[in-house]
Every structure is written in structure tokens, then in C-alpha cells.
Amino acid sequence: MANLMTFLLSLPLFFFFLTVPPPATCSTNQTDQLSLLAIKSSLQDPQRALTSWNQSLPFCSWRGVQCRGDRVVALTLSALGLVGSLSPHIGNLSLLTNITLRDNSFQGPIPPQITLLTRLQLLDLRNNSFTGEIPKNISNCPDLVQLDFTMNLLSGAIPNELGFLPKLEVIGFSRNRFSGLIPSSIGNLTTLQRLSLGSCRLSGEIPDSLGRLRRLSFLQLSENGFTGSIPHGLFNISTIKYFDVSVNSLEGVIPSTIGVTLPNIAVLLLERNLFSGPIPSSISNASLIEWIVLSSNNFTGPVPNLERLTLIQDFFLHSNLIEDDMSFISSLTNSTKLERFDVSENMLSGSLPESLANLSVLVNMFDIHKNQIHGSIPSGIGNLVNLDVVDLSHNLLDGLIPMSMSKLSNMHNLFMGRNRFGGELPSLFGNMTLLSRIQLDGNELSGNVPSSLGSFSSLLELDLSENKFTGSIPQEIMRLSSLSIVLNLSHNALEGSIPSEVGSLRNLAALDLSSNRLSGVIPTSLSSCVSLQRLYLDENLLQGEIPAVMSSLMGLQELDLSRNNLSGSIPSFLENLKLQKLNLSFNRLQGEVPSRGVFTNVSSVSLDGNQGFCGGIGELKFPACKGAESSKGKLSTLWKILIPILVFGGLCIVVLVFLKCKKTEEKPRPVVSSDDTIGVQLLRLSYADLLKATNGFSESNVVGFGRFGSVYEAVLDDEKAIVAAVKVLNLDVRGASKTFMAECRALGGIRHRNLVKLVSVCDSVDFKGNDFKALVYEFKANGSLDKWLHNSNEDFKSLSIIQRLNIALDIAHGIKYLHFGSASSIIHGDLKPSNILLDHDMVACVGDFGLAKIASNVLPSLYESNASSFGIKGTLGYVPPEYGAFGSISMQGDVYSFGIILLEMFTNKRPTNDLFGGEVNLHRYVSSALPNGLMEIIDPELEMGGLKMEFIGSILNIGVSCSKENPRDRMPITLVENELADILAQLQPFSLDV
Missing domain, CATH: 3.30.200.20 (Phosphorylase Kinase; domain 1)
Structure with a gap:
């Protein structure tokens, strides 16, 4: 009986040992094998990377397993596409010294059983989706040398126990969801060399104890909520090479001895804080420095001598309170590796020195805008042949634009507006055919607008407004179909008619020809500019009627035709456009004023200075139209006669076309x-x-x-x-x-x-x-976008932000052309990354090499959809919700698919990802993270920093706007195209970062 009772009492303990992994102290080689199989069983392996993990092979020969003798000592499973949780059986591999699981899709918590691995030296979980807190008993692994949890979803406080790992050299915790303070115990880690806590949501002050990390070479505390000043001790760690505290709320003065106490500094990033005081002159002693980024602070005083900084590549000082003349540029002539120079938005004065010509030939960005710099541009600027971005705008520069700038054939962005440049625009611009943005507004340029500008096939923006140009508008410029941001020739003395070639500007968002001496009629070809959002033709000598064909400008938001000699009545189509501002004042218009659309808001419409208006809403205070009722009655009778005739005729035409097409198909x-x-x-x-x-x-x-x-x-x-x-x-x-x-x-x-x-x-x-x-x-030589986003093959390298944005803009161009660019509007119906193909130059083309697309020649309205005779199904995840509900297609359905593709491109998550289900989809996943949770959702392959996160937010906002559930709420593709082009233009100065 006693034996029976003993047996019964032991049963719970027996079952406990069946369900709980055996302790590490009992591990054997058999335990190692069973533990590895348990780890595999908790994973999905879509790439079949772990096929060798079976009992027919010795486990020491399994992929990623390294043994010493017959025991597992290292587990290296990097970038194998593994999905799932990390099994607690990992704790049974008692001799493990190395765990490397980076670049997979592990989820769930880090199992606390890892702390049983007392011999562990390296734990690398970088770029996964681990959640929960860091195991608090991590100090049970005293041999740990490297901890890398970068780019996960870990939360909670960073455990104080980290300070009790005497051999720790690397802490990589950037881009997680931690909270609270930096534990002061980290200052006990005298062996620490790398401390990476960027974008961790930490707050409070940086602890003084970090000043005891005498071997530290890499310090990254950027993009948190740190306040107070930087502990003085950090400026005395002579081994530091990388010092990044950017994008916080830190304040105080930088020690005057920084260049002496940090002799090995290579990267100094202090941007977007509240630092004040002078830039220490001792910075000139830091001869190994490569990047100095002090932008967006409150630094004052002059720029120190930089002549000993021969290795510097980036010098960013914009948006401060620096007062100096530009002679300090001469001290950079020894810096033969200088690439980017930005001192914009300060209080700099003086003239540009001739020594500008002696700057590094590698300089590709030169930005001095919004200062008080005067004088002429040195002719030696032509020596800087690799210049890509030149921004001299909002200064007091004068004289002629030097002919030597014709050598700058690699330039993409030229901003020289709001200065005092005079003379004719030199023909040199004909050689700078890569230019995408030209801003020369607000100067005193004269003569004719050069027709050579028409050779700029990549031009997105041209602004020559507020100058003294004369003559006619060159036809060559009006043929520039690449123009998509703005063409602004306003406030000049241009004359003649508006060239009919204006119809080539199909991609243009804003056209401003106001305040000139243009005459003739408004060309009907303007109706082809289907992307126009803003059109300003005011203060000219235009005459004739407002052409009815302008009704095709469905995206128009602002229209100003005031102060011309236009006649006739107000065309009724204007009330159908989504106009926000309409100005028709001071013309010779007459007749009935419409009473719908923009005409219902007196603050949005201006009709002053015309004669003979009647009708409209009461607030406009026009007299009632005479005979309105009788004319309406006549029209009503006429329509009663015409409508049956038109319907019958239309049916006949449809039948005839159907029979002809049927005959054609059978032939x-x-x-x-x-x-x-x-x-x-x-x-x-x-x-x-x-x-x-x-x-x-x-x-x-x-x-x-x-x-x-x-x-x-x-x-x-x-x-x-x-x-x-x-x-x-x-x-x-x-x-x-x-x-x-x-x-x-x-x-x-x-x-x-x-x-x-x-x-x-x-x-x-x-x-x-x-x-x-x-x-x-x-x-298309480079295959589909899908392969570039989701293929781990080395042939498909990660796309940069600039590449992704260019591809997105290419797709938008293609969709807009399908919808509006030909006589028959076409709906793609199955947009997805596998249907986006990339040519040798990574130019994206909408195609059909995945599931077949079906195009419709039937043009529904922009928001309403007709039933499709083709029965489009689309692809799961990309097909808009209304397709399933109504079995119909629309242009807004294509916009939805594009929005999903855009979100996928920048999160690297398919809409069919396992994360999504029920109420959660890719749209909601991204929208819930905007604007403050971007670091958690963006593709981890994108290297981010500084201002560029704001650009990513703007891009994802577009994707969210396009993929809204209600078709009426989605952003029009014309607006999408222009928004993306604007973001791309802003990103060009940062292209080396992204």
C-alpha cells in the first residue's frame, strides 16, 4: 500500500519532467539532438533551409550547427527566412557559446531559458520581431561579450543586471520599444566598446556613469527623448570614434577641449538638439574626423579654422545662429575628400571667396541658402564638376551667372532664386541636361527664355518667375513632358500666345503664366494637362471664351483667369470640378452664374469686375436672370423629345459595334x-x-x-x-x-x-x-519588383530609399497614363509587385508577367465603377474591398492596389503576411504606426537617420491615403504622382544617406 501511495504521489512530478525541458546540467549529445529538433519544430521554414535537420544525418553536420567533439557549441542561422518562436529548449544546449539568429522573422519573447547558457559569449538576434522584455537573469551568462538585439520589438526597461556582465564589449539595442532610463550600471562595463541605443524610446538624462567607459569607441544615443546636458566624462573618452546624440532635447555648451580630448573622433553627430554657444575652435585638432553634423541647434559665433581636417567628407551646420563671413571656406581647400557642404539658414555674410574653386573635386552638394551673402559667383565654381545640388537661394548675390557653370554637367538641382542676378540667362544651361529642378525666381534676369531648356528631358520643375524676361514662350519648353512639379514663368514681360504645345505637359501639377503680356485665346490643347492642380493665367491679355474642353481637368483645385479680356458665359463644367479657389474677376464675362460646386462658397470664388452676371447663390448678390423659367421650360420640352431619340440611336450603335467585334474575333x-x-x-x-x-x-x-x-x-x-x-x-x-x-x-x-x-x-x-x-x-533585364523585395538571393540586393521612391513614382506615372493618357481609359485590375518589371536602369514598368491582367476600355467615372464583363478577380491582398462586394472595377481600385504596393515596398511585408488577419491588414498596420512608430514597421534593410524618417512618414501617408476602404476617400493618382515627385526632389540632397 505504501509503495502504491508513493507511486501515485510521484505521478505529477513524472509528468512535469515530461513537459518541461530538462535542466542544462543534465545535457548530453542526445539531449542536444532532441533540443535542436524541438527548435526546428517551433519554426516555419519556407526556404527549406533546415532540410538537413533530420535523424538520418549526424546533428553536427546539420546546417548552422557547429560542434566541439559531439556537443553543440554554436548555432548560426542567419538570413534563412525562418519564421516562428524560439523554443525554450535552446536552454538545453548547455555548451553553447554562440547564438546567431539575425535577419529572420523570429517572433514572441526571448525565452528566459537562454540565461541557463552560462558559457554563452555571443547572442545575436538582430533584425527579427522578438517581443517582450530582455530576460532579467541575463547576468547568469557571465562570459557574454556581445549582445545584439537591434531592430526588434522589445519593450520594457533595459535591465539593470546588464551592468554585471564583466566581459561585455558590445550592446546593440537600437530600434526597439524600450522605455525608461539608461541604467547607470552600464557604467560598470569597463570592457564595453560599442553602445548602441538609437531609436529606443528612452528618456531622462544620460547617466554620468557612462563617462567611466574608458574603452568605448562607438556611442549611439540618437532619436530618443534625452534631456539635460551630455555628461562631461563622455568628452574625455579618448577612444571614441563615433559619437551620435542627434535628435534629442539635449542642451548646454560643447566643451572647448573636445578636439583635444577626443583625438580619434571620426563621426560627430549633434544635430537637432538645443545646444548653444560657440563651435569649439579645438575641433581643428580632430584631424581624423570625417563627418561633422551640427545642424538645427543654437550654435553662435564664427566657424573655426578647418584646415587640418583633411579627411572630412560631410560638413553640416545648417539652421543655427552662426555669424561669420564666407572666408572660412578657404580653410577647407585641404579637405580633398569633402563631398557635402551645408551652412544654410544662418547669419553668414560677406562674399564667396575665389578659393571656392579649390574645394575638393568630389563635392556634390553645396548649400548656402538663406544667409546674407553678397557679391558674384566665382567663376572657379566650374571646377567642381561633380556638383549635384547647388542651393544659393535667398541671399544677396548679384552679377552675371558665370559661363563656367556649363562644366557642371552632373548637376540635378539648381536653386538660385531670390537673389539679384542680372543679364541674360546664358546658353550654358543647354549642357546641363541632367537637371531635374531649376529655380531662378526673384532675380533680375532679362532677354529671351532660352529654347535650349527644352533639351532637359529629366526636368521636373522650372521656375523663372519674377524676372525681366521678354519675347515669347519657347515651344520647346512646352514640349517637356517630364515637367511634373511646376512650370512658373509668371511676373515677366512675355508676350505672344500660349503655345499649343502646352498640351504635352500631361504630368504637370502647377502652371503659372500670370502677370505677363500673353495674348490670344486659351489653347484647347490645355485640356490634355490632366494632372493640373493649379492653373494661373491671370493678368494677361487673353481673350475669347473659356474653352469647354477644360472640363477634362478633373484634378484642378485652383484656377485664376482674372484680369484678362475673356468673354462669353461661365462654362457650367466649372461647377463639376473640385475647385477650392476660382478667380474670374475683371474680365468681360456675362450670363448666368452657376450655383453648385465652388460657386456655393463666396470665400472661394471671385467674380468682381465683370458685367451682366445674373443668378447664382444669394450671397453673391447678382440679380435674377430674366426669362429663366420660360427658357427652362423650353429646354425641358426639347429634352423630352431628344432623349428617346438619343437612347435609341445609342442602342443601335452598341449593337453594330458588338456585331463587328464578334465578326473580327471569329476571323x-x-x-x-x-x-x-x-x-x-x-x-x-x-x-x-x-x-x-x-x-x-x-x-x-x-x-x-x-x-x-x-x-x-x-x-x-x-x-x-x-x-x-x-x-x-x-x-x-x-x-x-x-x-x-x-x-x-x-x-x-x-x-x-x-x-x-x-x-x-x-x-x-x-x-x-x-x-x-x-x-x-x-x-526587362532586372525582373520583377517582387523578387527585389522578397528574394534573399544575393543577386537581388536591398533597394535604397531613392530607388524605391523612383520605382513608386514610375508606377504612378504608368497608372496615370493608363487612366488618362489615351483616348480609351484603361483599368489595370491586378497591380502587384510581380507585375512591376524593372529594366536595366531600374526603371519600373507596369506589366503582366505574374497573374494575367485584364484591361477595360470602358471609362467609368473617377469614383463610380461599372460592372466588368471580364469578371476581374485580382490578387488576394491587393484587390480592393469593393471588388469582392460588387464584382466591379474602377480607377480607384487601381489606386488601392498601388497604395498596398507602396506600403509593401517600404515595410517589406506582403499584405498576406502572417501578421495580418481579422481586423488587421497592411493598411491598418501602417496607419496605426503613424507618425511616431515608424521605426517599428519600416523595412529593416533601410538604413535610417536624421531627417529621412520624416520623408518615410510622408511616403507611407500616401500609401495609407491610397488604400482607404472607401473609394471616394482615396487620393487621386494625379495627386499621388505629384506628391511622390516632390518628396523625391527633397530627398536628392540626402541621396548618399539613403
Whole structure:
């Protein structure tokens, strides 16, 4: 009986040992193997990286496992795409000294059993999604040398126990969600060399105890909420090379001895704090320094002598209170590695010295805007041939623009507005064809506007306003279809008519030709400028009526036609536009004033100085229109007669078109001619041509699969090596033929830089007499955007912020052209990263090499959608919610898909990620993190710092605006395009960072 009782009492203990990992002290090689299998069982392995982890192989030969004897001493599983939690069985690998799990998707808490690994030296969990707190018993691992938890979701306070790890050399905790203070116990770590606590949500003062870290070489405390002053002891650690406390609320004066006490300093980042006082002159002793970033503080006094800083690359001093003349530039002529120089928004005066010509030839950014600098530009500026950004705006500079600037052929951004430059605009600008932004406004330039500006095929913005230009507007400028931000020629003395070539400015957001002497009528071609948001033609000599074709400018928000000689009535289409401001004052307009749209808000519309207006809302105080009721009655009767006639006629036309199309589909066509593709000349290719070009449709030539067929790489001409992508339709799949016809009709007549070009269409039979249909597109060498975002292959390197933003802008250009750029508006219906292709120069093109897209030639209104006869399904995650509800397509549906792609590009999370489900999707995931939680959601491959986080927030805001649930709330694609272009232009000065 006693034995039975003993057995029963031992049962709970028996089951406890079955469910809890055995203690590390009992570990054996068998325990190691079972523990590794337990670790694998808690993971998803989509890349099959752990296939070797099976009992048919010795566990010491498993991938990532390193043994000493027959015991596991290191586990290295970096960048294998692993997903899941880290099993507590990790604590059974008692001889582990190295755990490296960086660059995966581990989730959940760090198991406290890790603290049982008393021999652990390296714990690297960088770039995962671990949550919870750092195990408080971490001090049980006294041999720890390196702790790297960078880029996770860890929270809570940093444990004080860290200070009891006597061998610790590296603490990497940046980009987490910690709270509270820096533990003062960290000052006990006399062996510490790297302390990285950037973007950790920490607060309070920096503890004085950090001044005891005598071996520290890397200190990063940026982007937190630290207050108070920097402990004086930190400026006495002679081993420090990297010193970053930027983006906090720190204050005080920098010690005058900093250049002596920090002799090894290479990077000094103090930007965006509240520091005051002078820049210490001892900084000249820091001869190893490469970056000095003191921007956005309250530093005063002169700039110290910099002649001994021969290694400096970046010198940023903008937005301070510096008072000095520009002669200090001469002290930088020995700095042969200088690349970026920014002293803008200070109180600098004097003239630019001739020694400017002797600055490093590597200088690509020179920014002195918003100072009080006078005199002329030294001709030696032409020696700085690598200049990319020059900003001299808002100064007192005068004289002629030197011809030597013609050597600056690598420049993209030139800002010289708000100065006193005079004379004619030199022809030198014809050589600077890479320029994307030119601002010369508010000067005294005269003569004709050079037609050579028309050769700037990359130009996004041109502002020549408030000068003394005369003559006519060059037609060449009006043909610049690249212009998308603004074309501003206002407040000059230009004359003649507005060139009809203005219709080429399809991408332009703002056109300002006001306050000139322009005459003639408003050209009807202006209706092609479908991206216009702001149009100013006021204070000219324009005449005639407001053209009705301007009704196509659906994105117009501000329109000013005041102070001209316009006549006729106010066109009714103006009340249908989403205008926020309308000024038609001081013309010769007459007739009835509309009473809807912008005309309902008297503060938004100005109609003064016209005669003969009547009607409108009461607040406008115009008299009632005579005979209004009788005319309405006549019109009503007329419409009652006309409407049945028009409806019957329309039905007849639809029937005739349907019968003609049906007949066309049934007619066999060996090759589609140019007439079948809306006038665009295509290559004539037969089945035999494509068979040869694809090596007999070899599997080795397959580059993608879709719902309706396969895509092959093809060489169309062996001598010229013309490479193409051939999409061969599987005609056994229902809907394949319909898709073929839809794509022929939609794509055959369009050409755009950001749409995959249709090269040929083959509608024939194969050698067995079977029907054969194929579409031939330009081949894009860099594959799909999806591969660049989600492929761990080394061939697909991480995209920079600039590259991602350029790709996003390219996609927006393509979508806008589909919607508005041709006679038939086209809805893509299946936008996703696998349908975005990148050419050799990483230019993005909207295409269809994943699931097949279906385009519609039916143009619904911008927000309302028609039922689709094609039954578009789209792709899960990218298809807008209304498609599932109504089975219909719309332009706003494409905008939704674009918004999801944009969010995916900058978070590197697919909309089908396991994180999302129920009420949580990619849209809500991002919107809930804006504006203060960006560090938690952005792609960890993006290296961030300083102001660039604000740009990412702006980009993600666009993605959120595009992917709203209600189609009416989504941002128009025209506005998307302009917002992205503006962000890209602002990012150019920071392109080396991003």
C-alpha cells in the first residue's frame, strides 16, 4: 500500500519532467539532438533551409550547427527566412557559446531559458520581431561579450543586471520599444566598446556613469527623448570614434577641449538638439574626423579654422545662429575628400571667396541658402564638376551667372532664386541636361527664355518667375513632358500666345503664366494637362471664351483667369470640378452664374469686375436672370423629345459595334496588323519565328507563369540580339482568348516609358494546326519588383530609399497614363509587385508577367465603377474591398492596389503576411504606426537617420491615403504622382544617406 501511495504521489512530478525541458546540467549529445529538433519544430521554414535537420544525418553536420567533439557549441542561422518562436529548449544546449539568429522573422519573447547558457559569449538576434522584455537573469551568462538585439520589438526597461556582465564589449539595442532610463550600471562595463541605443524610446538624462567607459569607441544615443546636458566624462573618452546624440532635447555648451580630448573622433553627430554657444575652435585638432553634423541647434559665433581636417567628407551646420563671413571656406581647400557642404539658414555674410574653386573635386552638394551673402559667383565654381545640388537661394548675390557653370554637367538641382542676378540667362544651361529642378525666381534676369531648356528631358520643375524676361514662350519648353512639379514663368514681360504645345505637359501639377503680356485665346490643347492642380493665367491679355474642353481637368483645385479680356458665359463644367479657389474677376464675362460646386462658397470664388452676371447663390448678390423659367421650360420640352431619340440611336450603335467585334474575333488572322492595334506599328512575327526565338519554347527560357499561360525569354534577332518576353496563352484555360483580345485592344495603341511595351501579337496556328496566340513584350533585364523585395538571393540586393521612391513614382506615372493618357481609359485590375518589371536602369514598368491582367476600355467615372464583363478577380491582398462586394472595377481600385504596393515596398511585408488577419491588414498596420512608430514597421534593410524618417512618414501617408476602404476617400493618382515627385526632389540632397 505504501509503495502504491508513493507511486501515485510521484505521478505529477513524472509528468512535469515530461513537459518541461530538462535542466542544462543534465545535457548530453542526445539531449542536444532532441533540443535542436524541438527548435526546428517551433519554426516555419519556407526556404527549406533546415532540410538537413533530420535523424538520418549526424546533428553536427546539420546546417548552422557547429560542434566541439559531439556537443553543440554554436548555432548560426542567419538570413534563412525562418519564421516562428524560439523554443525554450535552446536552454538545453548547455555548451553553447554562440547564438546567431539575425535577419529572420523570429517572433514572441526571448525565452528566459537562454540565461541557463552560462558559457554563452555571443547572442545575436538582430533584425527579427522578438517581443517582450530582455530576460532579467541575463547576468547568469557571465562570459557574454556581445549582445545584439537591434531592430526588434522589445519593450520594457533595459535591465539593470546588464551592468554585471564583466566581459561585455558590445550592446546593440537600437530600434526597439524600450522605455525608461539608461541604467547607470552600464557604467560598470569597463570592457564595453560599442553602445548602441538609437531609436529606443528612452528618456531622462544620460547617466554620468557612462563617462567611466574608458574603452568605448562607438556611442549611439540618437532619436530618443534625452534631456539635460551630455555628461562631461563622455568628452574625455579618448577612444571614441563615433559619437551620435542627434535628435534629442539635449542642451548646454560643447566643451572647448573636445578636439583635444577626443583625438580619434571620426563621426560627430549633434544635430537637432538645443545646444548653444560657440563651435569649439579645438575641433581643428580632430584631424581624423570625417563627418561633422551640427545642424538645427543654437550654435553662435564664427566657424573655426578647418584646415587640418583633411579627411572630412560631410560638413553640416545648417539652421543655427552662426555669424561669420564666407572666408572660412578657404580653410577647407585641404579637405580633398569633402563631398557635402551645408551652412544654410544662418547669419553668414560677406562674399564667396575665389578659393571656392579649390574645394575638393568630389563635392556634390553645396548649400548656402538663406544667409546674407553678397557679391558674384566665382567663376572657379566650374571646377567642381561633380556638383549635384547647388542651393544659393535667398541671399544677396548679384552679377552675371558665370559661363563656367556649363562644366557642371552632373548637376540635378539648381536653386538660385531670390537673389539679384542680372543679364541674360546664358546658353550654358543647354549642357546641363541632367537637371531635374531649376529655380531662378526673384532675380533680375532679362532677354529671351532660352529654347535650349527644352533639351532637359529629366526636368521636373522650372521656375523663372519674377524676372525681366521678354519675347515669347519657347515651344520647346512646352514640349517637356517630364515637367511634373511646376512650370512658373509668371511676373515677366512675355508676350505672344500660349503655345499649343502646352498640351504635352500631361504630368504637370502647377502652371503659372500670370502677370505677363500673353495674348490670344486659351489653347484647347490645355485640356490634355490632366494632372493640373493649379492653373494661373491671370493678368494677361487673353481673350475669347473659356474653352469647354477644360472640363477634362478633373484634378484642378485652383484656377485664376482674372484680369484678362475673356468673354462669353461661365462654362457650367466649372461647377463639376473640385475647385477650392476660382478667380474670374475683371474680365468681360456675362450670363448666368452657376450655383453648385465652388460657386456655393463666396470665400472661394471671385467674380468682381465683370458685367451682366445674373443668378447664382444669394450671397453673391447678382440679380435674377430674366426669362429663366420660360427658357427652362423650353429646354425641358426639347429634352423630352431628344432623349428617346438619343437612347435609341445609342442602342443601335452598341449593337453594330458588338456585331463587328464578334465578326473580327471569329476571323482567323495569322498576324495582327498595325490597324488592329490603333495605329501603332508592331513587328510581324509568326509561330515559327517565336518557336525559334524561344529555343522551341524550352523550359530553360521560362521566366514566369500566369493564370492564362507562360512567359518565355526570346531572342528575336540573333545578329542584333533583340531580347523580348513572349507570353504564350494556354487556350484550354477558360477566358484565355478573351484576355488575349482585351490586351490587344488595350495595349496595342499605347506607349509610355513606364508601361511594358507590346512588340508584337501573334494570332495563328502551330505546326499541328492548333490555334496559337501570343503577346510579345519588351524584356526587362532586372525582373520583377517582387523578387527585389522578397528574394534573399544575393543577386537581388536591398533597394535604397531613392530607388524605391523612383520605382513608386514610375508606377504612378504608368497608372496615370493608363487612366488618362489615351483616348480609351484603361483599368489595370491586378497591380502587384510581380507585375512591376524593372529594366536595366531600374526603371519600373507596369506589366503582366505574374497573374494575367485584364484591361477595360470602358471609362467609368473617377469614383463610380461599372460592372466588368471580364469578371476581374485580382490578387488576394491587393484587390480592393469593393471588388469582392460588387464584382466591379474602377480607377480607384487601381489606386488601392498601388497604395498596398507602396506600403509593401517600404515595410517589406506582403499584405498576406502572417501578421495580418481579422481586423488587421497592411493598411491598418501602417496607419496605426503613424507618425511616431515608424521605426517599428519600416523595412529593416533601410538604413535610417536624421531627417529621412520624416520623408518615410510622408511616403507611407500616401500609401495609407491610397488604400482607404472607401473609394471616394482615396487620393487621386494625379495627386499621388505629384506628391511622390516632390518628396523625391527633397530627398536628392540626402541621396548618399539613403
